[in-house]
Amino acid sequence: MNLQTAPRAMVEHLSLLMVGDTGFAPSRAKPLPDRVYKYGRKLSFAETTEKIKADINGDINFANIETVISDRANLVPRSKKYNFVTHPNGIKHLVKAGFNLLSMANNHAFDYGALGVRESLRHLKPLEGRGLLAHAGIGMDRAAAGKTPVFEKKGIKVAFGAIGIGANGGGLPRATDNRPGQLSLYLKQDQQFLADSFSRSGADLRLLSVHHGPERVIRPSGYEVAMLRSLVAQTDADVMIGHHAHVSRGIEIRNGTLMVYGLGNFNHQGTANMNGKNGCHNYSLMVRAHFVRESGKKPVLAAVEALPIQSTHMQPERIDGVRGARRIAILNGLAAQLDQPKTGSQGVRFMAQDDGSGLHCTNAARKHPYTAQLCSNYSEQHLASNQQYRQAVATCGGRAPTRMIAKVKLAPTLRLASLAPVAPNVAMVESQPEVTGSGQEAANAKPFSKQLGALRSSIDLPTPQDKSATVAKARTMHETDTKQQPVITKLSRLESNPDHWPAGMPLAWAVPENETSKARLLRWKKHRYSVAEVEKLLRKKGLIR
Numbered sequence: 218m219n220l221q222t223a224p225r226a227m228v229e230h231l232s233l234l235m236v237g238d239t240g241f242a243p244s245r246a247k248p249l250p251d252r253v254y255k256y257g258r259k260l261s262f263a264e265t266t267e268k269i270k271a272d273i274n275g276d277i278n279f280a281n282i283e284t285v286i287s288d289r290a291n292l293v294p295r296s297k298k299y300n301f302v303t304h305p306n307g308i309k310h311l312v313k314a315g316f317n318l319l320s321m322a323n324n325h326a327f328d329y330g331a332l333g334v335r336e337s338l339r340h341l342k343p344l345e346g347r348g349l350l351a352h353a354g355i356g357m358d359r360a361a362a363g364k365t366p367v368f369e370k371k372g373i374k375v376a377f378g379a380i381g382i383g384a385n386g387g388g389l390p391r392a393t394d395n396r397p398g399q400l401s402l403y404l405k406q407d408q409q410f411l412a413d414s415f416s417r418s419g420a421d422l423r424l425l426s427v428h429h430g431p432e433r434v435i436r437p438s439g440y441e442v443a444m445l446r447s448l449v450a451q452t453d454a455d456v457m458i459g460h461h462a463h464v465s466r467g468i469e470i471r472n473g474t475l476m477v478y479g480l481g482n483f484n485h486q487g488t489a490n491m492n493g494k495n496g497c498h499n500y501s502l503m504v505r506a507h508f509v510r511e512s513g514k515k516p517v518l519a520a521v522e523a524l525p526i527q528s529t530h531m532q533p534e535r536i537d538g539v540r541g542a543r544r545i546a547i548l549n550g551l552a553a554q555l556d557q558p559k560t561g562s563q564g565v566r567f568m569a570q571d572d573g574s575g576l577h578c579t580n581a582a583r584k585h586p587y588t589a590q591l592c593s594n595y596s597e598q599h600l601a602s603n604q605q606y607r608q609a610v611a612t613c614g615g616r617a618p619t620r621m622i623a624k625v626k627l628a629p630t631l632r633l634a635s636l637a638p639v640a641p642n643v644a645m646v647e648s649q650p651e652v653t654g655s656g657q658e659a660a661n662a663k664p665f666s667k668q669l670g671a672l673r674s675s676i677d678l679p680t681p682q683d684k685s686a687t688v689a690k691a692r693t694m695h696e697t698d699t700k701q702q703p704v705i706t707k708l709s710r711l712e713s714n715p716d717h718w719p720a721g722m723p724l725a726w727a728v729p730e731n732e733t734s735k736a737r738l739l740r741w742k743k744h745r746y747s748v749a750e751v752e753k754l755l756r757k758k759g760l761i762r
Contacts, residue, residue: 229371230585231516233424233506234275236316237460237480237529240284240325241265241307243487247290248304255486255531262310265484268534272503272524273315276370277350280311281320281428281460283485285329287336292329300328301487305340312348320426322354322362322379322399323461327390334397354379354426355392355399362392362399363407365414365423373508373516376420378411378452381428382461402429402448412451422508422516425454430462430479435497435610436554437466437478446562449474455516456506463488465502465544467551468523470579472561475518477504482529490530496614500525500536500544509585519588520595523548523567523575539619541573543609546601546617548575550610553603566600570625594626598727620749725751 241253241262252261266273284301285292286308294300308319321337329336334355341352350370356362365378384391384401391407392398400407415423427445430437437445449457449471457476459466466479481501482488491499503524508516525536525544536544545567552564567575578592601618609617726740728747740746746754 227512228585229373229510229516230519230587231371231373231422231508231510232275232277233456233508234273234278235456235458235477235480235504235506236278236280236483237501238283238323238463238482238485238488239280239311240282240301240485240487241303242284242301244299244301245294246302248288248302248307250288250304250306253307253486253531256490258531260532262307263314265486265532266310266314268532269484269503269526270314272505272535275315275505277318277375277424278316279318279320279424279426279458280316280483281323281426281458281480282308282337282352283323283325284487285326285333285337286340287329287333288340289336292333292336295328295330297328299325299487301325301485302329302333308340309344312344317348317350318377318424319349319352320354320379320381320428320458320460321352322381322383322426323428324381324383324385326355326383326399330389331397338397350375351377353377354381355397357397358394359392359400359410360394362397363410363414365411365418365420367418367420373422373510374418374420375422375424376415376418377424377426378415379426379428380407380411380448381426383428402427408448408451412453415452415454421510422456423452423454424456424458425449425452426458426460428461429459430466432461432463433498434462435464435466435479435551442478442555445476445478446471449476455508455518463491463501464498465500465525465548465551467548467553467555468504468521468565469552469555469562470518470521470565471563473518475506475521476555477502478555480504481526483526484529484533486531488530490528492527492530496543496612496617497547497610498613500527501529501533502526502548507582507588507591509581509588511584517579517581519579519581519584520592521565521567521577523577525573535573537573538571539622541575542569542619542622543614543617544573545569545575546606546609546619547614549600550606550608553607566597566606568595568597568599569619569622570594571622572625574625576623590626592626594623596623599623620752 242248243255252259253265284303286305287302288304292302327334337355338357350368351366353364353366356364365376367374367376380400380402382402383399390398391401400411430441445457455474459478460480462479463482464479465481468478469476483501503526505522506518507520509519510516523545525541526533527536528534549566552566555562555564565577567577569575576595578595582588582592605618725748726745
C-alpha cells in the first residue's frame, strides 16, 4: 500500500470499537454489587474483562447494554422467558474500562417494565460526562427515546442514535408522548422520527445502533438486509452497528457506510456458552473502524479490523492464530451475500493476520500515519478465492484457507505519537491447523546455501542477483510477456517473500483464482511459481516445516 501520507496537522484519525450484547447477570438473578456468578464460578466485574481490556482502546468504544440497570432486588419481571438486571456498579466498571458509548434500545430494556426503564436512566445519568460520552435508545417519552445526542471527539462532531426490536411494533415497551420506552424498528413513523433527529444534529459522523435479526442465524434475510439498507439511507448513517443474533454475521461497505450486521455477544452472563457450538456459531466479534478526516472535509472510512472472541458468557478472550483465521474465513464467506456492486454494496473480505484478527483497508488509509502503518501489510492479493470462503462457511471452518496469514504491522496498544510510516512488507507465516503460526521456521531450516543448487535443478529457479536489478528485470520481462500472452495478464510479482522462506529465494508470483490450465503451463515455462507451489517444494526438500 502506498504510504505517502498527508501532513499530520491536516488529517485527523478517529477509531471506533464496537462490541455486542453486554450485561452482568443470569436471567432473574438479583443484582450483585461486586461480582457475577455463572455455572458455579464467581468473578468480579473487573475480572470479566481482564483478558480483553487491552483491546478496549478506541477513541469511541461502543457496547449494547442488554439489561436493565438497577440495584433494587424487588423489581417485578415482566412475563417473558429471560429477564436481566445488572447492578449499576457493573456499568460503572464498563465505563471505567473504556466503554463510553452505550445503546439501550433492545428487547431487554423493558424486562422490568416502565420502572426498569426509569431505573436504567437514573443510573446512567451520573456517568454522563464522567467517562460516558453518550447513551441512546430509551427515554422517559418518545422524544427522549428518539434523541440523537451529539458529542465531540478529536474535533469531530459525532451523533448517535439507537433503535431496535424491543418495542415489537407497539405495545408497552414503545415510547409515547407520555410513556417511557423506546422506538420501534418496524414502524415507519419511528424510523422517520429517528432520521429527523439525525438530520437536526449537524454532526460530521453519524453512528446508528440497530438491535435486529433472528437469534443464532448467521445470514440475514433478504428482507432484513433491504430494510437495514433503507434505514441507513434514511438516516444518512456512516456506521450501522448491528447486534441481537448472538452470532457473528457479514459486514459490508455500502457507498462508504460501514454496515455490521451482527457482532454477536461480548460479556453477558445471561447468555449461553457458545464455545461448544460449531465454528459458525462459537465466536463473536469486536470490530474496530478507523476514520480519517482532512481539514474541512467529512470523515471517511480508512480501515476495519475484525477481532474474533470467545467465552462471551463469562470472560471474553481473543481467538488468536489459525483459530482466528478460520473465523475470519467464515466471516469472509458470509460477506458474499452482501455483494451488490450496482447499488454500491460490497461485502468486506478481511485479510487474516497472525494475531487472529482480520484487516480491511481502503485508499483513505494512506492519509494518516496511523492507518498507513496499520495497513502497510495489506494486500488483496493475499485473500483466498470466494469459492474457498464459501467452503469455509459450508464446513463452518473445517475447510478454511489458513495457509497465508499476514503479520500484524501495528499493535493496537501502541500510542499514535510513537508511530512513523514504514515501507510496505507483505510478510506471511506458515501455520498448521489450530496452531498459531509464526515466522520462526526459517531459523530452524537447514542451511539453504548448501541445498539451493539441488532445489534449483528441480524447479529451474534463476540464480540470485542484485535485488534491485532482478526486480527491475522481472518487471520488464513481465510487461513484455503479458503483452505477448494476454491470458496471464493478471499475474503480478509479490512485494516481498514470506518471512519463513530461507534467504535467497526469488520472489513468487500472485496467481489469479480463475487461472486456466493453459495459463498455468505458460507460467511454469517462464519459471514463475506461486507461493503455494514454492512452499510445497520447500517442504519436500525439508527447508521449511
